[in-house]
Amino acid sequence: MRQSKLFTKTRREAPSDEVAKNAQLLVRAGYIHKEMSGVYSYLPLGLRVLNNIVQIIREEMNAIGGQELIMTALQDKELWSRTDRWDDEKVDNWFKTSFKSGGETGLAITHEEPLTRIMTEHISSYRDLPVYAYQFQNKFRNELRAKSGIMRGKEFLMKDLYSFSKDEAEHKAFYDKAREAYMRVFSRVGIGAQTYVTFASGGIFSEFSEEFQTVSEAGEDTIYIDEGKRIAVNKEVCTDETLAKLGLERNNLVEKKAIEAGNIFSLGTRFSEPLGLSYKDEAGAEKSVVMGSYGIGPTRLMGIIVEILADEKGLVWPEGVAPFVYHLVSLGHDGDEISKTADALYTDLAQKGISVLYDDRDLRAGEKFAESDLLGIPHRIVVGKDAVATGEFEVVNRATGAVEKMPHAKLVG
Amino acid sequence: MRQSKLFTKTRREAPSDEVAKNAQLLVRAGYIHKEMSGVYSYLPLGLRVLNNIVQIIREEMNAIGGQELIMTALQDKELWSRTDRWDDEKVDNWFKTSFKSGGETGLAITHEEPLTRIMTEHISSYRDLPVYAYQFQNKFRNELRAKSGIMRGKEFLMKDLYSFSKDEAEHKAFYDKAREAYMRVFSRVGIGAQTYVTFASGGIFSEFSEEFQTVSEAGEDTIYIDEGKRIAVNKEVCTDETLAKLGLERNNLVEKKAIEAGNIFSLGTRFSEPLGLSYKDEAGAEKSVVMGSYGIGPTRLMGIIVEILADEKGLVWPEGVAPFVYHLVSLGHDGDEISKTADALYTDLAQKGISVLYDDRDLRAGEKFAESDLLGIPHRIVVGKDAVATGEFEVVNRATGAVEKMPHAKLVG
Numbered sequence: 001m002r003q004s005k006l007f008t009k010t011r012r013e014a015p016s017d018e019v020a021k022n023a024q025l026l027v028r029a030g031y032i033h034k035e036m037s038g039v040y041s042y043l044p045l046g047l048r049v050l051n052n053i054v055q056i057i058r059e060e061m062n063a064i065g066g067q068e069l070i071m072t073a074l075q076d077k078e079l080w081s082r083t084d085r086w087d088d089e090k091v092d093n094w095f096k097t098s099f100k101s102g103g104e105t106g107l108a109i110t111h112e113e114p115l116t117r118i119m120t121e122h123i124s125s126y127r128d129l130p131v132y133a134y135q136f137q138n139k140f141r142n143e144l145r146a147k148s149g150i151m152r153g154k155e156f157l158m159k160d161l162y163s164f165s166k167d168e169a170e171h172k173a174f175y176d177k178a179r180e181a182y183m184r185v186f187s188r189v190g191i192g193a194q195t196y197v198t199f200a201s202g203g204i205f206s207e208f209s210e211e212f213q214t215v216s217e218a219g220e221d222t223i224y225i226d227e228g229k230r231i232a233v234n235k236e237v238c239t240d241e242t243l244a245k246l247g248l249e250r251n252n253l254v255e256k257k258a259i260e261a262g263n264i265f266s267l268g269t270r271f272s273e274p275l276g277l278s279y280k281d282e283a284g285a286e287k288s289v290v291m292g293s294y295g296i297g298p299t300r301l302m303g304i305i306v307e308i309l310a311d312e313k314g315l316v317w318p319e320g321v322a323p324f325v326y327h328l329v330s331l332g333h334d335g336d337e338i339s340k341t342a343d344a345l346y347t348d349l350a351q352k353g354i355s356v357l358y359d360d361r362d363l364r365a366g367e368k369f370a371e372s373d374l375l376g377i378p379h380r381i382v383v384g385k386d387a388v389a390t391g392e393f394e395v396v397n398r399a400t401g402a403v404e405k406m407p408h409a410k411l412v413g
Numbered sequence: 414m415r416q417s418k419l420f421t422k423t424r425r426e427a428p429s430d431e432v433a434k435n436a437q438l439l440v441r442a443g444y445i446h447k448e449m450s451g452v453y454s455y456l457p458l459g460l461r462v463l464n465n466i467v468q469i470i471r472e473e474m475n476a477i478g479g480q481e482l483i484m485t486a487l488q489d490k491e492l493w494s495r496t497d498r499w500d501d502e503k504v505d506n507w508f509k510t511s512f513k514s515g516g517e518t519g520l521a522i523t524h525e526e527p528l529t530r531i532m533t534e535h536i537s538s539y540r541d542l543p544v545y546a547y548q549f550q551n552k553f554r555n556e557l558r559a560k561s562g563i564m565r566g567k568e569f570l571m572k573d574l575y576s577f578s579k580d581e582a583e584h585k586a587f588y589d590k591a592r593e594a595y596m597r598v599f600s601r602v603g604i605g606a607q608t609y610v611t612f613a614s615g616g617i618f619s620e621f622s623e624e625f626q627t628v629s630e631a632g633e634d635t636i637y638i639d640e641g642k643r644i645a646v647n648k649e650v651c652t653d654e655t656l657a658k659l660g661l662e663r664n665n666l667v668e669k670k671a672i673e674a675g676n677i678f679s680l681g682t683r684f685s686e687p688l689g690l691s692y693k694d695e696a697g698a699e700k701s702v703v704m705g706s707y708g709i710g711p712t713r714l715m716g717i718i719v720e721i722l723a724d725e726k727g728l729v730w731p732e733g734v735a736p737f738v739y740h741l742v743s744l745g746h747d748g749d750e751i752s753k754t755a756d757a758l759y760t761d762l763a764q765k766g767i768s769v770l771y772d773d774r775d776l777r778a779g780e781k782f783a784e785s786d787l788l789g790i791p792h793r794i795v796v797g798k799d800a801v802a803t804g805e806f807e808v809v810n811r812a813t814g815a816v817e818k819m820p821h822a823k824l825v826g
Contacts, residue, residue, distance in 0.1 A: 007480055007544040009535050033531050037514065041484040041531065044546075050483075067420055070463075071454040073486065073520075073551065074508075074568050095487075097510040097520070099567070100555045101450065107486075107510070107520075118446050118454065122422050131420040133457075138486065138551075142513045154512070155487050 001324075002346075003359040008043050010371050021218060022303040023149025025315055029374050031323075038146025038154035045375070046302075048323035050157070053298045054136055056188045056320060057159050060181045064174070066134045066161055071114050073138060075106045079113050083274050093141045107140035112293060115162050116271045123289060126166055126281050130174060134161035136298065148220070151259060151303035161294040164272075166281070171266065171290045178264050178294050182212055186261060189301060190318030191308055195261055198223050198232040199246060205268025207245075208237065212296075213258035218307045221260060224253035232258075259304050262296040309399070315376025316399050324357040327377035331365050331384040342383040345393070348412045373398070381411065414737075415759075416772040421456050423784050434631060435716040436562025438728055442787050444736075451559025451567035458788070459715075461736035463570070466711045467549055469601045469733060470572050473594045477587070479547045479574055484527050486551060488519045492526050496687050506554045520553035525680070525706060528575050529688045536577060536702060539694050543583055547574035549711065561633070564672060564716035574707040577685075579694070584679065584703045591677050591707050595625055599674060602714060603731030604721055608674055611636050611645040612659060618681025620658075621650065625709075626671035631720045634673060637666035645671075672717050675709040722812070728789025729812050737770040740790035744778050744797040755796040758806070761825045786811070794824065 008030030018024045018034070026032040031046035042050055058068065080086040086106070088094065095107040108114075115133060123129060139158045146154060161178070165171040179197065186195040191214050198213040213223050213232060222235040226248050233242060233253070243250055269288040272278065277289045302321075309316040319325055328346055332338030339360075346358040357377060359368055365384075372380050380396040387393045392405040421443030431437045431447070439445040444459035455463055471481065493499040499519070501507065508520040521527075528546060536542060552571045559567060574591070578584040592610065599608040604627050611626040626636045626645060635648040639661050646655060646666070656663055682701040685691065690702045715734075722729040732738055741759055745751030752773075759771040770790060772781055778797070785793050795807040805818040 005478070005480075007532075007535050007541070007546060009541075030535070033534070035485050035527060036487065036489050036518070039485050039487045041482065041527065043482045043531070044480045047482055065418070067418075067457045069454065069456045069460055072448050072452050072568050074449065074452045074553070076449050093513070095510045095518075097508045100506070100557050101559075105449070105508075114448060114454065118456070119420075121446070122420050122443070128420070133420060140487070144513050146514075155485050 001357055003357055004361050006044065006357075008045065010374055018149060019147050020149030020151065020303075020307075021310065022151060022306040025306055025310055025374075026150065026303075029315055029376070031315075032150065036154075038143060038152070040150055040153060040299075045323040049302055049317065049321050050298055052321040052323075053189055053301055054157075054159070057185055057296055057298060058136075060185050060188075061132075061134050061159070061161055064132065064177050064181045066132045068135060069133055070135045070137055071108070071111050071118075073107050073140065075108050075114065077104045077106065079117060079275075080106070083113055083271060085113070093143060095140050095142050108137070109139060109141055110158075110293075111135070111137065111160055112162065112267070112271045112291075113275065116275045116277050116291070119164055119289070120275065120277050123164060123277065123279055126279055129164060129166045129279060129289065130170055131164040132161060132174065133164075134159060134294075148218070149303055150299050151218075151307070153299065156297055157299045159296045159298060163292040163294070164277075165290045165292070166279070166287070167290055171292055175264060175266060175292055178292070179210060182262050182264065182294070182296065185296065186212060186214070188320050190305060190320065191261070191301075194308055196223065196225055196230060196232040196258070198234050198258070199237060199242065200234040200263070201237050202266070203270070205270055206266035209263055209265045211260050212262040214261045214304050214308065215256045215258050216304065216307050217257055219257040219259040221258050222255060223258045224250075224255055226252050227254065228252065259300075259307065261301060261304055262294075264294045265292060267291040267293055310376070313370075314374030317376045317378060319378050322355075322376070322378050324355045324377050325379060326354065326356040327372050327375065327380045328356050328358045329368050329372055329380055329382050330358070330360055331368070331382065333362050337388050338383055338385065341388050345381070345383065345408060345411065348408070352412055354412075414770055416770055417774050419457065419770075421458065423787055431562060432560050433562030433564065433716075433720075434723065435564060435719040438719055438723055438787075439563065439716075442728055442789070444728075445563065449567075451556060451565070453563055453566060453712075458736040462715055462730065462734050463711055465734045465736075466602055466714055467570075467572070470598050470709055470711060471549075473598050473601075474545075474547050474572070474574055477545065477590045477594045479545045481548060482546055483548045483550055484521070484524050484531075486520050486553065488521050488527065490517045490519065492530055492688075493519070496526055496684060498526070506556060508553050508555050521550070522552060522554055523571075523706075524548070524550065524573055525575065525684045525704075526688065529684045529690050529704070532577055532702070533688065533690050536690065536692055539579055539692055542577060542579045542692060542702065543587060544577040545574060545587065546577075547572060547707075552710075561631070562716050563712045564631075564720070566712065569710055570712045572709045572711060576705040576707070577690070578703045578705075579692070579700070580703055584705055588677060588679060588705055591705070592623060595675050595677065595707070595709065598709060599625060599627070601733050603718060603733065604674070604714075607721055609636065609638055609643060609645040609671070611647050611671070612650060612655065613647040613676070614650050615679070616683075618683055619679035622676055622678045624673050625675040627674045627717050627721065628669045628671050629717065629720050630670055632670035632672040634671050635668060636671045637663075637668055639665050640667065641665065645669075672713075672720070674714060674717055675707075677707045678705060680704040680706055723789070726783075727787035730789045730791060732791050735768075735789070735791050737768045737790050738792060739767065739769040740772065740785050740788065740793045741769050742772045742781050742785055742793055742795050744781070744795065746775055750801050751796055751798065754801050758794070758796065758821060758824065761821070765825055767825075794819075
């Protein structure tokens with residue numbers, strides 16, 4: 001796309017009302033807009049990044065048998081009362097409102113209840129199991145404070161997958177596959193090296209849940225990492241008893257600040273029992289379905305990527321999530337030879353379906369480079385006098401600063 | 414995908430709590446789930462249809478220069494107060510709630526206000542105009558009654574595009590392009606022949622708005638159609654004066670029930686003035702931006718397609734929006750020759766990337782055909798004894814009932 005057509009503008013100054021690095025940079029670069037505290041819109045470049053993250057997660061969820069659906073924001077009070085999660089005394093972050101037609105409703109904080117009810121209409125026999133269903137849907141959480149930018153919003157996008165299995169063994173087999181799929185997601189979005197499977201508190205039906213914690217000074221959690229085994233323990237459960245169970249030595253652990261990038265959770269029959277989700281087994285006996293839940297927030301993940309990879313010059317996107325792979329920067333003016341050379345390269349790249357943002361604006365080189373650094377597109381192709389003279393283009397890697405010379409044919413090929 | 418893996422089941426009986434044909438059929442076929450009155454989840458087959466509709470609209474909006482973004486559900490009371498659309502006396506279908514951190518908020522009924530505010534940060538000069546921005550985002554409307562299935566929900570998906578232009582002439586040029594793009598959308602989703610540009614009431618800044626009305630007995634509107642000119646007039650504005658202005662003769666008009674499938678609206682400076690969206694023109698004078706809004710509800714469109722095209726046997730999807738293009742129905746049992754032939758054909762179709770749902774379940778032929786008719790996939794490939802014997806497969810067109818014989822190579826080719 002031509003940058004002269006892109007409606008968003010960048011800003012030199014960080015917004016004064018943002019303390020989180022991710023929000024400061026994303027607002028400055030025109031990727032997001034803050035509507036209110038903890039409530040952000042995604043502008044064209046930001047939506048492209050978000051959609052790339054969503055697509056990576058979708059591919060990994062499909063690969064382990066996930067079926068995509070989409071549920072609603074508005075929730076049925078009666079349903080949530082049956083699992084005792086409606087009362088504000090029990091769950092303190094609902095947004096609640098009411099229907100003009102009568103009755104209260106709330107905005108989904110999560111979706112175990114509605115999906116379990118849907119499954120009661122589709123699961124009745126062991127032949128119908130297992131089922132894995134997921135969605136990308138907004139969650140709403142009425143947080144008192146919101147100071148982590150898009151990493152903790154009052155309205156945010158969540159991928160939530162739920163598993164429905166016959167028994168603990170079938171559940172466990174999928175749970176292990178989901179863990180692997182999650183690590184592939186973190187690796188593909190560029191934060192695999194900094195992300196650890198982390199044991200955390202489990203709940204009624206399992207001793208531990210597993211978090212995926214990404215090491216960062218911006219993190220709200222403290223974890224203890226065994227680098228050799230590449231696993232960690234959340235501070236909240238890091239007792240001698242836990243370490244003994246996990247076969248970890250306290251001496252081998254390093255304390256770090258970290259951000260939770262995802263989690264997987266065994267739910268047992270916590271929801272299937274009160275909501276009547278059962279099946280007939282091979283012997284004709286009625287049994288409750290065993291469930292698990294698996295969450296990753298794509299908007300939070302986008303914030304984490306910024307926290308981990310951005311530098312003093314601005315955003316730095318890995319190729320897999322970048323809004324464009326190439327930033328073609330023309331230093332020409334008013335239809336001169338440089339502009340013509342850049343136009344021709346843009347046309348050829350676009351025709352090949354190569355993902356490119358073309359800075360075709362008539363601005364000073366310094367201004368263009370500073371803005372290009374802020375936008376964080378992985379590869380910058382510079383078209384100046386040299387390129388016209390030699391036929392070779394300077395290609396600068398945003399992350400490493402490495403410079404390579406490449407001819408038109410190689411770029412387009 | 415293998416139907417044995419699809420978690421949704423179909424039902425023989427229509428749900429007793431639905432009066433609309435679209436909701437009855439979509440619930441029976443397992444495409445949607447009713448959470449509450451006017452609030453529907455989209456199950457895997459339904460989401461596939463919805464995504465196809467979304468993609469068609471996206472392509473047409475991009476083709477006329479639209480830039481995609483996504484705004485939020487939670488809305489800023491202060492912003493909407495400035496345009497006098499917050500007060501329940503003025504707008505009667507808000508869902509309102511409040512932040513724990515203090516202050517009221519509401520769920521977006523539409524998005525003129527937040528997008529206009531976003532644009533004040535990106536538009537300042539005539540050089541920044543025009544801008545066309547759109548999103549696919551849920552709207553929430555606190556309707557007293559909901560009896561039209563997914564055609565009128567309390568929570569529903571909307572594509573809303575907004576145009577920002579220098580003056581009326583620039584606005585009008587885009588408005589005309591948007592009308593053409595809308596007609597291409599209706600044509601591509603299979604309801605072009607039944608859909609008419611319809612003049613309706615305009616508001617303060619333009620005499621008329623234009624609706625896109627699809628003729629259907631399920632419609633809530635009454636329109637008067639001039640078949641020769643392929644335009645219509647909404648009953649609410651169908652006066653002698655209007656007809657004279659539009660050059661229409663009352664004698665040539667036919668009265669029909671119709672459903673509003675979209676609308677385009679000139680907004681003038683209704684929002685840019687109170688929200689301070691202005692630009693400096695070539696002479697340095699400060700002027701208000703001229704706006705337009707352009708809406709299509711993909712969920713409503715899905716409902717309309719069902720109302721128009723479904724028959725007594727079930728759903729009928731046009732190829733462009735169908736969840737799958739082929740329904741491969743095997744009449745084999747337990748690994749017999751028929752099953753093997755069907756398996757081989759499925760593998761080849763899937764490898765070619767051809768969109769196919771494979772009914773690999775061990776059920777009676779009559780049951781499978783009835784369910785196939787209900788699902789409404791455009792082309793049914795039947796694999797029975799004949800196919801094994803002759804090497805030719807019967808391909809049945811769901812809409813017309815036409816039967817064709819095709820060899821494996823031609824289907825896969």
